[in-house]
Amino acid sequence: MTDPQPMSIFDQDQLAACVQCGFCLSSCPTYEVTHLEEHGPRGRILAMRLAEEGELPLTDPDLAASLTTCVQCRACEAVCPSLVEFGALMETARAELNERTPPRGLRRLAHALGFRALVRRTxxxxxxVGLAVAQLLRLDRVLPDGVRPAQRVRLRHVLRRYRVPRGGRGSAPDDRGEAFVFLGCVMDGMFRDVHQATIDVLDAVGYDPRIEPSPPCCGALSAHAGREDEAHRMARATIDAYAGTTGPIVVDAAGCGAAMKEYGTLLGTPEAQAFSERVVDLCEVVDAAEVAAIGRSVPLTLAYQAPCHLRNVQGLADQARTLVSAIPGLTLLEPDDEQLCCGSGGIYSLEQPGFGDAMLARKDASLARTGAHGVVSGNPGCAMQIARAGWDIHHPAQLLARSLRG
Amino acid sequence: MLLRLRAILDTDGLTDGLRTSHLGRATYRRDASFLNADPLAVALPRTVEQTAEVLRACRDHGIPITPRAAGTGLAGGATPTGEAGARPVVVSVARMDQLRELDVANRRAWVEPGLVNARLGRAAAAHGLRFAPDPASQIAATLGGNVATNAGGIHVLTYGVMSQHVLAVELMDLDGEVHLLDGRAPEQGGLDLRAVSVGGEGTLGIVVGACLRLLPAPPATGTLLAGFPSLDAAAATVGALVTSDRLPDAVELMDARAIELVEGYAQAGYPQDAAAVLLLEYEGLPAGVDAGAATAERLASEHGATSVVRAADSDQRARIWKGRKAVAGAIAKQAPDFYLQDVVVPRSRLGEMLDTVVTIGERERLTILNVVHAGDGNLHPFILFDRREPDVLDRVFAAGHDIVETALRLDGTVTGEHGVGIEKRDFLGQVFDADSLAVQQAVRDAIEPTRLANPDKVLPTTVGCGEARMVPEGAWV
Amino acid sequence: MTTSTSWEPADADEMVAALADARSAGQAVEVRGSGSVLDRIPGGDEPVLSTAALDGIVDHAPEDLTVTVRAGMAFDELAQELAQHGQECPIEPIVDDGATVGGRLATGLAGPRQLGAGRVRDWVLRVRFITGDGHPASAGGVTVKDVTGYDVCRLMTGSWGTLGVITEVTLKLRPIPRQPAWFATETPDPTVAARLYRPAAVVTTAERTHVLLEEHPDDAAAQAADAGLEPAAAPTFPATARAALDPAALPGFLAELQHANSSPEGAALQVTAQGQLGLCHLDGSADALARARSVVERHGGRLLVLDPALGLAAFGSGHAPDAMTNRVTAALDPDGRLAPWRWER
Incomplete structure (x- = not known):
C-alpha cells in the first residue's frame, strides 16, 4: 500500500461543520449495535477527515468498513445541533469508495444485474413474478436466510392491473385536480396492492389519480450505494417524464419520496428544484380530520414504525402517525425504540447482514413489547425487513383505503 | 497485555470489544473538547466482570486507564492522556447501558453507567416521574458520565446538581473491586464517599452502576419570556427574583448577539430590540406557579423590561424554549466552530461579568454569545470562530483564559458543571491554596492509590504532562 | 462531661496552634460545638477542642442566596438572622437544642424537612477546616454551582469530626416558605404520599400520618383535601435513637419491631417513621433498643443511640468503617488526632 495522500473529496464546509459534540450517538442505529465510535456519525465524520487529511487511506479496511456500515437512515441529521448534512457527506464517501474499490465477484454481479434491472420495468x-412463483412452490428456500425475501409476494398482487377511476367515475367529485401516483421499481413489482390503495385513497379524498407517466425508478438505491452517475441519470429521467404535467406527485414509498424531494440539491437545477416541490407523501394530501369524520372503522391494534426517510429526511413521521391514528377503530401503538432504523436500508440488510439482523432484532423486540398484532410502515424496504421477523405489515395507504373505500 | 485484553473481551465480528487499529484508536482521541491524545487501545466491556478483568490487566501492566461513556464531555476528561507520555487504555462503559431497576414505589432507579440520560427520563415519565438533571447533552450523554462529572442543567437552581440526585454509586477500583458508596439509606453515619465519587471525573475508578433519585413530574408549569433594554437590567431582575418569596425553577439569560442569531434562525419570537432576554420557568402546583409567574412579571416590569410574555399553552412554551435550544444550530449557521466556556460567579456579580465578557470579545475581535444559567450565576460564553482562519485559535484561547480569570477575580470559580478535566486543571492552583490542593490530592490517593485511573486530570501534576494537544496535526480541532 | 484539657480558639490560627499543642502532647482531641449531640453519646476524658468562640456571620449575601458563618455560631441564631431577610437554610436539627452550624455539618443529622429540601450535605457550598495534621484548608466555593475539584464539602458533612476541625461554613439559602402548615390523617403514609406533590415532610406515628405542606396556601388546601388531611400540630419525635435504612426495607423493619413490641418481653418502643427517607426515631429501654439495633442491622441499616445513660454504644457494628473510609480518614488525619475512637463508642 502506498502512503496515503491528502485528498479533496469532501465539501470542506460540511466536513468542518461537525464540532464532534456526540449528540448524534444515541440516534445512530449502528452505534447502538456496537457502541463503537467508528460505527457512529461522529466517528464516521472523523474517518472522512482522516481520509481527507491523508492520515489514513480511504481504502483502509477499518475506515472503509466504518463508512460502508452506515445504513444512511439520517437520524443523526435530525438531532445534529450543528446541522451537518451527513447524508450528502456519506453519499460522497460511498461514491469515492465505489470508484476505488468497486464491488468484486458475486457482489459485483449482483450490483450489475440489480441496479440495471431497476431501470427496466419488465x-x-x-x-x-419469479419470486411469487418460487414462493408458491417453496423454491425460495434454496436461498440462504438473509438473502431470501421474507415478504410474501402474491401472484395476484404482482399480476394485478391498476384500476384507475377517471373523471367523475370515482367515489368523490374530483375537485382537487390531478394527482400523479409514482409507481417506481420495487413497489410496482411487488407492492401493486399498495399503489392500488393509494389510487383509491386519492380518489376518495377528491383527486383525479393518474399512474402515467411512469418513469422506472427514482434512483434512491443507486445514490445510497454511491452510484452517483446512475442516480443522476435516473433523477433526470424521472423529471423529464413528468414534463408538461402539473399537480402533486404522490409517493407512497418513503425512500423514493425522500430522494425525489432532494432532486433539487442532487442536480442543482431550477427545474429539479421545481420538481422536488411537487413531490408529496400520501400523508401530506389526506386530512386527518376528514378521515376521522368520514372513515369507516378498521378495528386493528397496530404498532407504528416510522420509515427513516419519512422521519429524518421528510420530517413527516408525526403527520403520518396522526393520520393513521385518525382512522376510526384503529389503535396505534408507539414502540419504545425511539424509531431507530430497522436495518433494511435499501440493500443494506443484504450487504451488512450482521448489522441488519442486529437492528432488526432490536426493532422486533420493541414492536413485540407494544403488544400490537401488526405493524404500520410506509416504505417497501422496511416492510420487507420487518416481515422477516414474522410481522404482518400494513401500509398506511391500505389502512386508509380500507377506511375510506365505498 | 493486548492479548490478555483480547482474551477478556468479545472479539468476534460485530461484538469486537477491543480496538487497536489506527481508526479504532483515532476515534477515541478526544471527547467533545478540543484536547487530543492517542490511546494504546480501546476496551468495551459488556459486563461488570469484564470491566474488572480489564482493570486488573491494566493494573498488572501498570497501564493507565481513561474511563469513557458517550464522550460528550467538554473539558477533556475522556481524552486519553497519561503521565510522562504513557498511553492509556480507554475503557468505554457504553455497552453497559441497561436500566437495571425502576423502583417506582421508592422513586429511584438503578442504572448501568452507559444508559443515556434521556432514556431514563422517558422510562420514568411513563410512571409520572422525572429525572431532574438535564444537561444540554442529555439526548446522548450517559448517566455514568453525568455521575462522573457531577453534571448540571437548566433546573439546578431549585433541584440541585447531579450529586443531589445520586443515592448510591458503585465505584470499581483498579483491583476490579466494586465499592457500594453510601447506599440507599440516608445518614449512614460514615463518610460520604459517594459525594467524592460524584464528580470524580474517572480519576477515582470507574462508575459501574448508580442508584438515582426520581421526582414526581410537576403538575403545572409557567414559562415566561422577558426582554430588557440592558444586560444590567436583566441581571438586576435575576437578583430580585432570587430574593423574592419563590424561586423560579429555571432562569436563563441570553444576550443581544445570542438573541439576534437565534431569532434569525429559529424565529422563536424573541424581542429583536432587547439587549437581553430572560427565560423563566416555574414548576409545581398551579397556584404557586401562578403566584411565581405573577411576581416575575411584576419584578421584570419594575426593572424596566420592555416586554414580558407568559406562555398561554404548551405550544407557546415550546416556542419560547425553542430559541434557547436553537443556540448551537444558530451558531452553526454563523461559524463552523465554537469554544464553549463554563464559569460561575456569585449572582450579584453577573452584570459585571457579562460586561467583561463583551469587552474581551471586542479586544480579541471575536464574536462571543452569552447564554447563562443566570439563577446559578453560571455563564456559558460561546466563542465563535473558524479554525481555518490563521492564528484564530490563539485569540480564542486567550479569550477563554481571560473569561476564567475574570470569574476568579469576581469570587467565582472555573467550572460550574462541565468539570475540570484537562481544560481547567491548571487553574486549580488559583482556586485552592497549597494546603487545600494537598487535601484534594490526599483524598484522591486514598480512594485510588494506584494513580492509574485517568491520570493527568482534575489536579495539576508536578510532573509536566502536555501530552494532550490542544490542536492536533491537521487543522481539525 | 469532664475534660482534662480544653482549648477554645478564637480563630483559625489559634485553632491550628491548639491542634499543634495537642499533637505535641501526643493527644487526640474531641471537637465540640455546643455539645448538643456529643453530650448525648458516650464520652471519655479526652481533651476538647471547642469551636464555641468561632461565632458570628462572616458574610450574608441575600442576592447570592449564600451565607458564610463561623462554625461555632448557634444554628437557631443564624436562622433568626436569615429570617429577617426572608431566607432560610432548611437543615435545622430535629429539636431546637442549641446546635452549632459546625455541629450540624459534622453530624449531618437533619429534621424531617429533608424529604423536600434535601440533606444537610446538599446545602453546603464551602467549608474551611483544619486537617488533623494541622493545615488550614478549604473546599468548595461561594457560588451555588461548583464542580472544581473533588466534593470535599459533602465529604466533611457527616464525618463527625474525624477529618478536620470545621472553622467556617458557606451555606446555600432559599426563601422561607410563606405559610408552612402541618396536617394529619389516619390514612397510612404510602397512600397519602402518593396523592401529594412533593410534600415538605411526612412523619408517621403509631396512629397518624403527619404532613408538612409549604406550598402556596391554595395549593396546600387543595392537596390537603385530595389526601384527606386535617390541620394538626407538628408531630413530636422520640429522641433516644435514630435508625437509618433503605426506605424499601423500612416496612419490614417496622413490622418486625411491632411484632417484638407485642410479645410479652418486648418493652414498649415509641416509633416515629419517615418512610420515604428511611428514617425512624425511637424511644425505649436499653434492651428494646439493643434488639431494635440488631433488627436494623439485619436490614442493612444502622442505629444511632443518643442517650449515654442506657449503656449502649452510640454507633453500632453497622458503623464499622471499611478500608476505603480508613484510608480517606488517614489522608486528612494521618496521626489519628481527631476522635479516632469515634465509631467505637
Missing part, C-alpha cells in the same frame, strides 16, 4: 416485474 425486469423488475419478471423478477417479482
Amino acid at each position: 425486469a423488475v416485474r419478471v423478477a417479482s
Whole structure:
C-alpha cells in the first residue's frame, strides 16, 4: 500500500461543520449495535477527515468498513445541533469508495444485474413474478436466510392491473385536480396492492389519480450505494417524464419520496428544484380530520414504525402517525425504540447482514413489547425487513383505503 | 497485555470489544473538547466482570486507564492522556447501558453507567416521574458520565446538581473491586464517599452502576419570556427574583448577539430590540406557579423590561424554549466552530461579568454569545470562530483564559458543571491554596492509590504532562 | 462531661496552634460545638477542642442566596438572622437544642424537612477546616454551582469530626416558605404520599400520618383535601435513637419491631417513621433498643443511640468503617488526632 495522500473529496464546509459534540450517538442505529465510535456519525465524520487529511487511506479496511456500515437512515441529521448534512457527506464517501474499490465477484454481479434491472420495468416485474412463483412452490428456500425475501409476494398482487377511476367515475367529485401516483421499481413489482390503495385513497379524498407517466425508478438505491452517475441519470429521467404535467406527485414509498424531494440539491437545477416541490407523501394530501369524520372503522391494534426517510429526511413521521391514528377503530401503538432504523436500508440488510439482523432484532423486540398484532410502515424496504421477523405489515395507504373505500 | 485484553473481551465480528487499529484508536482521541491524545487501545466491556478483568490487566501492566461513556464531555476528561507520555487504555462503559431497576414505589432507579440520560427520563415519565438533571447533552450523554462529572442543567437552581440526585454509586477500583458508596439509606453515619465519587471525573475508578433519585413530574408549569433594554437590567431582575418569596425553577439569560442569531434562525419570537432576554420557568402546583409567574412579571416590569410574555399553552412554551435550544444550530449557521466556556460567579456579580465578557470579545475581535444559567450565576460564553482562519485559535484561547480569570477575580470559580478535566486543571492552583490542593490530592490517593485511573486530570501534576494537544496535526480541532 | 484539657480558639490560627499543642502532647482531641449531640453519646476524658468562640456571620449575601458563618455560631441564631431577610437554610436539627452550624455539618443529622429540601450535605457550598495534621484548608466555593475539584464539602458533612476541625461554613439559602402548615390523617403514609406533590415532610406515628405542606396556601388546601388531611400540630419525635435504612426495607423493619413490641418481653418502643427517607426515631429501654439495633442491622441499616445513660454504644457494628473510609480518614488525619475512637463508642 502506498502512503496515503491528502485528498479533496469532501465539501470542506460540511466536513468542518461537525464540532464532534456526540449528540448524534444515541440516534445512530449502528452505534447502538456496537457502541463503537467508528460505527457512529461522529466517528464516521472523523474517518472522512482522516481520509481527507491523508492520515489514513480511504481504502483502509477499518475506515472503509466504518463508512460502508452506515445504513444512511439520517437520524443523526435530525438531532445534529450543528446541522451537518451527513447524508450528502456519506453519499460522497460511498461514491469515492465505489470508484476505488468497486464491488468484486458475486457482489459485483449482483450490483450489475440489480441496479440495471431497476431501470427496466419488465425486469423488475419478471423478477417479482419469479419470486411469487418460487414462493408458491417453496423454491425460495434454496436461498440462504438473509438473502431470501421474507415478504410474501402474491401472484395476484404482482399480476394485478391498476384500476384507475377517471373523471367523475370515482367515489368523490374530483375537485382537487390531478394527482400523479409514482409507481417506481420495487413497489410496482411487488407492492401493486399498495399503489392500488393509494389510487383509491386519492380518489376518495377528491383527486383525479393518474399512474402515467411512469418513469422506472427514482434512483434512491443507486445514490445510497454511491452510484452517483446512475442516480443522476435516473433523477433526470424521472423529471423529464413528468414534463408538461402539473399537480402533486404522490409517493407512497418513503425512500423514493425522500430522494425525489432532494432532486433539487442532487442536480442543482431550477427545474429539479421545481420538481422536488411537487413531490408529496400520501400523508401530506389526506386530512386527518376528514378521515376521522368520514372513515369507516378498521378495528386493528397496530404498532407504528416510522420509515427513516419519512422521519429524518421528510420530517413527516408525526403527520403520518396522526393520520393513521385518525382512522376510526384503529389503535396505534408507539414502540419504545425511539424509531431507530430497522436495518433494511435499501440493500443494506443484504450487504451488512450482521448489522441488519442486529437492528432488526432490536426493532422486533420493541414492536413485540407494544403488544400490537401488526405493524404500520410506509416504505417497501422496511416492510420487507420487518416481515422477516414474522410481522404482518400494513401500509398506511391500505389502512386508509380500507377506511375510506365505498 | 493486548492479548490478555483480547482474551477478556468479545472479539468476534460485530461484538469486537477491543480496538487497536489506527481508526479504532483515532476515534477515541478526544471527547467533545478540543484536547487530543492517542490511546494504546480501546476496551468495551459488556459486563461488570469484564470491566474488572480489564482493570486488573491494566493494573498488572501498570497501564493507565481513561474511563469513557458517550464522550460528550467538554473539558477533556475522556481524552486519553497519561503521565510522562504513557498511553492509556480507554475503557468505554457504553455497552453497559441497561436500566437495571425502576423502583417506582421508592422513586429511584438503578442504572448501568452507559444508559443515556434521556432514556431514563422517558422510562420514568411513563410512571409520572422525572429525572431532574438535564444537561444540554442529555439526548446522548450517559448517566455514568453525568455521575462522573457531577453534571448540571437548566433546573439546578431549585433541584440541585447531579450529586443531589445520586443515592448510591458503585465505584470499581483498579483491583476490579466494586465499592457500594453510601447506599440507599440516608445518614449512614460514615463518610460520604459517594459525594467524592460524584464528580470524580474517572480519576477515582470507574462508575459501574448508580442508584438515582426520581421526582414526581410537576403538575403545572409557567414559562415566561422577558426582554430588557440592558444586560444590567436583566441581571438586576435575576437578583430580585432570587430574593423574592419563590424561586423560579429555571432562569436563563441570553444576550443581544445570542438573541439576534437565534431569532434569525429559529424565529422563536424573541424581542429583536432587547439587549437581553430572560427565560423563566416555574414548576409545581398551579397556584404557586401562578403566584411565581405573577411576581416575575411584576419584578421584570419594575426593572424596566420592555416586554414580558407568559406562555398561554404548551405550544407557546415550546416556542419560547425553542430559541434557547436553537443556540448551537444558530451558531452553526454563523461559524463552523465554537469554544464553549463554563464559569460561575456569585449572582450579584453577573452584570459585571457579562460586561467583561463583551469587552474581551471586542479586544480579541471575536464574536462571543452569552447564554447563562443566570439563577446559578453560571455563564456559558460561546466563542465563535473558524479554525481555518490563521492564528484564530490563539485569540480564542486567550479569550477563554481571560473569561476564567475574570470569574476568579469576581469570587467565582472555573467550572460550574462541565468539570475540570484537562481544560481547567491548571487553574486549580488559583482556586485552592497549597494546603487545600494537598487535601484534594490526599483524598484522591486514598480512594485510588494506584494513580492509574485517568491520570493527568482534575489536579495539576508536578510532573509536566502536555501530552494532550490542544490542536492536533491537521487543522481539525 | 469532664475534660482534662480544653482549648477554645478564637480563630483559625489559634485553632491550628491548639491542634499543634495537642499533637505535641501526643493527644487526640474531641471537637465540640455546643455539645448538643456529643453530650448525648458516650464520652471519655479526652481533651476538647471547642469551636464555641468561632461565632458570628462572616458574610450574608441575600442576592447570592449564600451565607458564610463561623462554625461555632448557634444554628437557631443564624436562622433568626436569615429570617429577617426572608431566607432560610432548611437543615435545622430535629429539636431546637442549641446546635452549632459546625455541629450540624459534622453530624449531618437533619429534621424531617429533608424529604423536600434535601440533606444537610446538599446545602453546603464551602467549608474551611483544619486537617488533623494541622493545615488550614478549604473546599468548595461561594457560588451555588461548583464542580472544581473533588466534593470535599459533602465529604466533611457527616464525618463527625474525624477529618478536620470545621472553622467556617458557606451555606446555600432559599426563601422561607410563606405559610408552612402541618396536617394529619389516619390514612397510612404510602397512600397519602402518593396523592401529594412533593410534600415538605411526612412523619408517621403509631396512629397518624403527619404532613408538612409549604406550598402556596391554595395549593396546600387543595392537596390537603385530595389526601384527606386535617390541620394538626407538628408531630413530636422520640429522641433516644435514630435508625437509618433503605426506605424499601423500612416496612419490614417496622413490622418486625411491632411484632417484638407485642410479645410479652418486648418493652414498649415509641416509633416515629419517615418512610420515604428511611428514617425512624425511637424511644425505649436499653434492651428494646439493643434488639431494635440488631433488627436494623439485619436490614442493612444502622442505629444511632443518643442517650449515654442506657449503656449502649452510640454507633453500632453497622458503623464499622471499611478500608476505603480508613484510608480517606488517614489522608486528612494521618496521626489519628481527631476522635479516632469515634465509631467505637
